[in-house]
Amino acid sequence: MTTRQVLGVFLALAAVTLQQPADLLKDFCRIFGHQTAVIDRTLYIDGGFVNYNPLSQHPLNDTNTALLYADVDIINYDGMPTVYDNLTKPADAPDVNGGILWSDSVNKMLYLYGGEFSQGSPANLSIWTYDALYHQWSPMKPDATQKNIQRASYGAGVALQDRAAGFYYGGWLSNASVPAWGSLPPMALSGLLEYDMLQNSWTNSTGPDTVGRAEGVMVYIPSSEGMLVYFGGVKTPYSNGTVVGQPMDEILLYDISGSKWYTQKATGQVPEQRRRFCAGVTWAQDYSSYNIYFYGGLSIAEGPGFDDVYILTLPSFRWIKWYPVAPGPGYPHHSMSCTVIDGAQMIVMGGTYPNSTDCDVPKVIGMHNMYLGKQNPQNAIWARFRPNITTYQVPTEIISVIGGSPTGGATTKTPANGFDDRDLEIFFQRVYTAPTRQPTRAIPTSTEPPSTSAKSTPVGAIVGGVVGGVCGVSAAAVILYCCWRRKKSAPTEAEEEMKESELPELDAFAAGPEQPSRRSELHGSLLVELEGDTAMKMSPSSHPILSDDAISPATSQRRSATSTFS
Secondary structure (H helix, E strand, O other), X not given: OOHHHHHHHHHHHHHHHHOXXXXXXXXXXXXXXXXXXXXXXXXEEEOOEEEEOOOOOOOOOEEOOOEEEEEEEEEOOOOOEEEEOOOOOOOOOOOEEEEEEEEEOOOOEEXXXXXXXXXXXXXXXXXXXXXXXXXXXXXXXXXXXXXXOOOOEOOEEEEEOOOOEEEEEXXXXXXXXXXXXXXXXXXXXXXXXXXXXXXXXXXXXXXXXOOEEEOOEEEEEOEOOOEEEEEOOEEEOOOOOOOEEOOOOEEEEEEOOOOEEEEEEOEEOOOOOEEOOEEEEXXXXXXXXXXXXXXXXXXXXXXXXXXXXXXXXXXXXXXXXXXXXXXXXXXXXXOOEEEEEOOOEEEEEOOEOOOOOOOXXXXXXXXXXXXXXXXXXXXXXXXXXXXXXXXXXXXHHHHHHHOOEOOEOOXXXXXXXXXXXXXXXXXXXXXXXXXXXXOOOOOOOOOOOOOOOOOOOOHHHHHHHHHHHHHHHHHHHHHHHHHHHHHOOOOOHHHHHOOHHHOOOHHHHHOOOOOOOXXXXXXXXXXXXXXXXXXXXXXXXXXXOEEEOOOOOOOXXXXXXXXXXX
16 A cells, blocks of 8 residues: 555545535425424424435435424525424434324324334334423323224324314335234225324224225314315225225215214316325315315326325315416426415425426425415415415305305305215204313413524534544544554655655545535526515426425435335
C-alpha cells in the first residue's frame, strides 16, 4: 500500500464520518401506507413507508419510524400546515403500514391497531396508545376479550367520539401481520371489530355476509342512531381465494344501534372498481345530505390506478364525478390518507405513484388540500389550506343532482330505484344527536400542541459528535499509516519525490461532494393568488403535484427489503 493509498483511505473515512444523516423532512420524497388522526386541530401521521430523493438512487421503501404531526393553524409559506418531526417513539412501538389510528379527542389519546410489519417477524397483537397531552407511547395490557383478535391490515376503520369506540371492518391476515402465519396465503376477513377505548375491550361481530373484504373505506354518518358506510376495495367470494373487485355501486351500511347490516344500490356516475384509495365525509348543515368524497386508488387488476375525485351523496345514493373535468394522464397514486378538518376541507396526504418517479410536493411533505365546498374566491377544488374555514357548504355539483342550496334543503332524498330495504328509508329520516362525553382523566383547561423545539438536538452536540468522529478516524488512519511505514523497508524513488502539494486538501475532500440546490415547481402550471390565498392551478390534469430534483441520501437504518407497493 502506497502513501497515497493510505491517505486516500483516511480521507474517505473522514468524508463518510462528516456526512450528515438524512432528514425525514428535508430529504422527503414520498410517504404512503401511513395512518393519520386528529386531536385538537393537530394532525398526527404515523408509520407507513417513506421514499427519499431521488428515487433512482433510493428505490426501496423505507419504514417510517417517526410520529409526525402538523398543527393546522400553523400554515407555512407554501400554504399548508407545517409538518414537524420532533416526537419520541420508542423502539418497541410498532412501525406498521396499513394500520389505523383511532383518536379519542375527549381524553386526548390515540390508539394504534393493525397494520403490517415491513421487516422482521410481526409481534403479538397489542394496542399501543399515544398520549397527546404528555407525548408518551405505551402498550395496553391485553384484555380477556382480546384472546381471539388478530392484527389485520388494510381494512377499513373509523373512530366514534360519542362512544369512545373504534370500528374496523375486514382487512388482511398474513405473515406480515400475524405471528406464525407461515406460508399460508393472505386471508381477507369478513367480520366487524369494535374496540372500547375506555374499557379496553373487544367485540367481534359478523359482517354483511361471509365474504372477506379489504382495501376499501368506511365512514361514519350521524343518521338514525349512527351508521357506518362501506364501499370499494376487493373481496374474496370464492373458496379458492380469488380476489375480485367490490362493485362500487354496492354500498354496505351498518346500523350501530341495531347491530344490523344493509346493502343499497347506488346510481349515477359510478366509479371504476379500485382499492387503496382514501375518503372522508361531511354533511349539509340541515343534515339533508351526507356527502362522501374519495380520491385516487389502485386498479384491481394491473394498471397505474386513478387520479380522480368522486362524491357519493346520501340518502339519494348518487355518484358524482367531481375531478378532473378534462381528460389527461394525471398522476395516479394510492395508499394515501384523507383527513377532514372542520367538515369543510380535506387534507389528502401522500400516496405512491406507480407510473412516475416524481416526488410528492417535498416542500409540504406530500400534503394536498381539497375544498369540499369549494369555499375560496376562485371556486377551486385544490387550494391552500385556510384554518378559518370551519363550516361546510354544499357545492353546486351536488346541488345540481339533489337540489337544495349550499346550506342544505336537498329535494332528492331517495335512491333512483328506491331503497333496497325499507328500514333504510326510516333511518335516513332521523338525525342522531350525540350526547356530550366527559373525559375520564384530568384534562388541562388549555392544551398545547407538541413543542416545535421538543427533542431538537443541540448544535453543540452535533458539532462535538462530528469533531469527535473525525478525530477518531484521524487517529485510526495515523496508526494505520505508522504501521505501514514501520513494515516498509525503504521508500521507492517515486515516493520520495512525491510532494506535499500533490495531496488533496483535507477540508475540501472531507466536506463531501457539493449538493445541488433544492428546487420545487409545478408540473407546467401556475400559482395564482386567491385574494391572499394561493390556489394551485395544475398541470394538464389540474392536479396539485410538485416536482423536486434535490438529491438526498436514504435515512432510515431500518430499511425494508423490498418495494412492496410502488
